[in-house]
Amino acid sequence: MEVSGLGPGLTAIGAGLAVGLAAIGTGLAQARIGSAGAGVIAEKPEALGTIILLVAIPETMVILGFAVAAMVLLLGG
Amino acid sequence: MNVEMLPLQLVGLKENLHAAIRTLRDVGCVQIDDLAEAPEVAARPLSLDRKTLRAQEELGVLVARIEGLLEMLGHTDKDSAHPVAAQPCEAPTAAACLEEARQGLEALLPRVQELTARRDRLQAELSSLPRYETTLRKLLPMIPPGAYDPENVTVGLLVSRTHVGVLDSIGRRIMDLTAGRAEVVASDVDAVTRAMLVVFPAAYTADTESILGQEDVSRLRLPARLGEGPPDVVLEKLHRRMSAIPGELQEIEQALSILAADWIQRLLTWRAVLREEIDSNSVLSRFGETDSTFVLVGWVPKEAFAEVEAALRDEVGEELFIQPLPLTPELKDRAPVCLKNPRPARPFESLVSLLALPRYGHTDPTQLMAFFLPIFFGMILGDVGYGALLLILALFLIRKFDRGVARDVAVVLAMGSGWAIVFGFLYGELFGTLGEEIGMHALWFDRASAEHVSSLLIMSLVVGAVHITLGLLIGIWEAARDRSRSHLLERGGMLLGLISLFLIVAVAVEYLPQGFMTPAIAGMILGIILLGSSLGWLGLVMGPIEFIGLIGNVLSYLRIAAIGLASVYLAKVANDLAGMAGSLLVGIILATLIHALNLVLAAFSPTIHSLRLHYVEFFRKFYEGGGRAYEPFRSTIR
Numbered sequence: 001m002e003v004s005g006l007g008p009g010l011t012a013i014g015a016g017l018a019v020g021l022a023a024i025g026t027g028l029a030q031a032r033i034g035s036a037g038a039g040v041i042a043e044k045p046e047a048l049g050t051i052i053l054l055v056a057i058p059e060t061m062v063i064l065g066f067a068v069a070a071m072v073l074l075l076g077g
Numbered sequence: 078m079n080v081e082m083l084p085l086q087l088v089g090l091k092e093n094l095h096a097a098i099r100t101l102r103d104v105g106c107v108q109i110d111d112l113a114e115a116p117e118v119a120a121r122p123l124s125l126d127r128k129t130l131r132a133q134e135e136l137g138v139l140v141a142r143i144e145g146l147l148e149m150l151g152h153t154d155k156d157s158a159h160p161v162a163a164q165p166c167e168a169p170t171a172a173a174c175l176e177e178a179r180q181g182l183e184a185l186l187p188r189v190q191e192l193t194a195r196r197d198r199l200q201a202e203l204s205s206l207p208r209y210e211t212t213l214r215k216l217l218p219m220i221p222p223g224a225y226d227p228e229n230v231t232v233g234l235l236v237s238r239t240h241v242g243v244l245d246s247i248g249r250r251i252m253d254l255t256a257g258r259a260e261v262v263a264s265d266v267d268a269v270t271r272a273m274l275v276v277f278p279a280a281y282t283a284d285t286e287s288i289l290g291q292e293d294v295s296r297l298r299l300p301a302r303l304g305e306g307p308p309d310v311v312l313e314k315l316h317r318r319m320s321a322i323p324g325e326l327q328e329i330e331q332a333l334s335i336l337a338a339d340w341i342q343r344l345l346t347w348r349a350v351l352r353e354e355i356d357s358n359s360v361l362s363r364f365g366e367t368d369s370t371f372v373l374v375g376w377v378p379k380e381a382f383a384e385v386e387a388a389l390r391d392e393v394g395e396e397l398f399i400q401p402l403p404l405t406p407e408l409k410d411r412a413p414v415c416l417k418n419p420r421p422a423r424p425f426e427s428l429v430s431l432l433a434l435p436r437y438g439h440t441d442p443t444q445l446m447a448f449f450l451p452i453f454f455g456m457i458l459g460d461v462g463y464g465a466l467l468l469i470l471a472l473f474l475i476r477k478f479d480r481g482v483a484r485d486v487a488v489v490l491a492m493g494s495g496w497a498i499v500f501g502f503l504y505g506e507l508f509g510t511l512g513e514e515i516g517m518h519a520l521w522f523d524r525a526s527a528e529h530v531s532s533l534l535i536m537s538l539v540v541g542a543v544h545i546t547l548g549l550l551i552g553i554w555e556a557a558r559d560r561s562r563s564h565l566l567e568r569g570g571m572l573l574g575l576i577s578l579f580l581i582v583a584v585a586v587e588y589l590p591q592g593f594m595t596p597a598i599a600g601m602i603l604g605i606i607l608l609g610s611s612l613g614w615l616g617l618v619m620g621p622i623e624f625i626g627l628i629g630n631v632l633s634y635l636r637i638a639a640i641g642l643a644s645v646y647l648a649k650v651a652n653d654l655a656g657m658a659g660s661l662l663v664g665i666i667l668a669t670l671i672h673a674l675n676l677v678l679a680a681f682s683p684t685i686h687s688l689r690l691h692y693v694e695f696f697r698k699f700y701e702g703g704g705r706a707y708e709p710f711r712s713t714i715r
């Protein structure tokens with residue numbers, strides 16, 4: 001079996017893992033922040049902006065995952 | 078723009094107090110602070126006299142009555158877009174309006190109460206009559222012939238089937254009493270109840286009632302309006318009554334509608350005027366007093382001070398002392414925040430306030446947000462078709478809502494959609510790849526094609542670098558103005574490190590000569606040291622971490638590319654699936670459904686992500702939130 005034949009597939013799997021694992025991490029963090037935030041908004045609707053901000057913070061992880069995936073595909077592929 | 082505010086102190090004779098309040102309310106630009114929060118002014122809190130307290134109480138009662146009447150007349154505040162009076166009170170003064178309201182309520186209240194009480198009675202009767210009908214119907218087969226004799230009285234009894242012995246005992250005793258002239262019949266009416274009809278001569282009524290009173294049985298008592306008699310006669314009367322009640326209810330509703338048409342506008346006017354009087358009296362609790370003067374402290378926009386002073390001189394006279402107070406650091410901390418921006422940027426004030434109002438004297442980012450946010454939205458969505466549909470939706474919402482947060486959001490959406498159309502032409506997208514099918518070409522680059530993905534990523538990073546650099550420049554300017562050394566070091570270090578990093582990247586991609594590499598690395602290290610030094614000894618560890626966080630902030634702008642690509646590929650899936658469907662109709666349905674889903678995502682996702690880029694990445698470089706909203710004392714009657 002030629003190793004070079006596996007290259008594109010492994011690259012694609014690597015890119016997928018970079019985004020997928022980061023997305024799982026983001027999802028777990030947002031689930032916890034979101035459920036706590038919903039409780040806060042029920043008590044204090046004026047905190048909506050702060051809660052959006054807090055929920056949005058973990059999204060950086062998946063964006064960084066996307067950046068890594070793009071690098072893997074564009075530079076490594 | 079954060080409007081410059083002026084703290085002011087007003088001292089006047091107590092006899093001019095109400096005239097001063099009226100004038101301040103009419104001018105409508107003075108925020109009255111609680112004197113207890115202004116220790117620099119020496120005066121005791123104003124005590125309300127008995128007359129004012131009594132007036133306040135009466136006003137409260139009148140407002141409660143008006144609200145009760147509005148409810149009885151079927152009016153809710155949702156019925157009118159503006160819950161305040163739409164027309165001014167006919168009476169020239171608030172006192173005359175109060176008297177008019179008092180007399181009006183005396184005339185209206187009894188009429189409405191009488192009508193609503195009658196309506197409630199009829200509704201209760203209408204809901205109870207079917208229950209009698211059920212029981213009466215069950216008694217029909219057992220009516221004895223004597224029941225139709227006008228000399229006789231008919232009594233219905235109900236008892237649980239587990240106590241049928243009681244009915245037998247009553248029957249025997251009545252037969253004994255009447256020497257066999259009574260007729261007694263009994264039958265089960267349902268699974269748990271047994272009914273008995275007793276017909277006896279009217280002469281034995283008192284004695285029979287006495288026997289029935291001694292036993293634990295339920296009498297079948299019908300509403301007096303149905304009268305007495307055999308069940309079939311009563312049932313007929315009951316049917317007539319049931320068919321008459323809806324007509325009576327309709328008459329009452331018509332009468333209430335006529336009253337509502339005549340009175341609701343007046344009631345709303347009175348309520349608004351009375352509420353305003355209550356507010357005017359309530360504001361007195363924030364005042365201070367000496368033996369013969371009243372004192373108030375508050376805030377007014379600097380540009381409106383002359384207008385307020387002139388109005389008070391005109392209405393109250395010269396026996397009034399009004400002066401601006403020096404803006405000490407303590408007062409500056411308490412200053413309310415009044416944002417004033419050009420008309421196109423005003424809808425973005427709601428979005429800035431959603432996070433927190435900027436602190437007084439600090440940068441109001443509304444105009445910057447009004448510039449960048451729609452562009453980010455357009456860069457993310459970048460589709461002529463989706464942009465046009467969202468623009469139509471936004472214009473519809475703008476026409477529907479003439480004020481409020483909903484209108485602000487619609488305006489933001491309209492501006493974003495406009496940019497989405499512009500970027501749609503630049504990317505060559507119309508409902509994703511459909512544009513390409515009909516000969517539309519990208520004016521800049523086709524972001525969905527593999528060879529241009531890197532261009533899209535670079536564009537996103539450049540936008541992020543520019544946005545964050547701008548945030549840091551504003552932050553440095555703010556720090557210098559506030560003479561905050563730590564903020565200056567932190568933001569200056571970040572900026573130096575970031576610019577050096579850009580240089581390193583430019584050298585790495587051979588955009589700049591190698592000679593730049595050493596100074597760029599030195600600049601980045603210096604930037605990290607400056608950043609760390611703002612955090613003290615902890616900065617040794619935190620400085621590099623903060624700098625990595627800053628790089629993360631720039632990379633975060635890659636979402637502009639990522640979210641946009643997700644939208645393009647979903648649109649592509651819709652178009653490709655439609656092409657593979659085999660049938661034109663199925664293809665159109667499939668494409669419409671997926672495009673509709675994409676459109677909903679296109680309305681929300683770019684907005685949320687553009688907001689996040691502002692709140693998290695941009696604002697954090699300079700924004701000082703936590704301002705107190707400017708709430709001037711003003712009339713609510715338009």
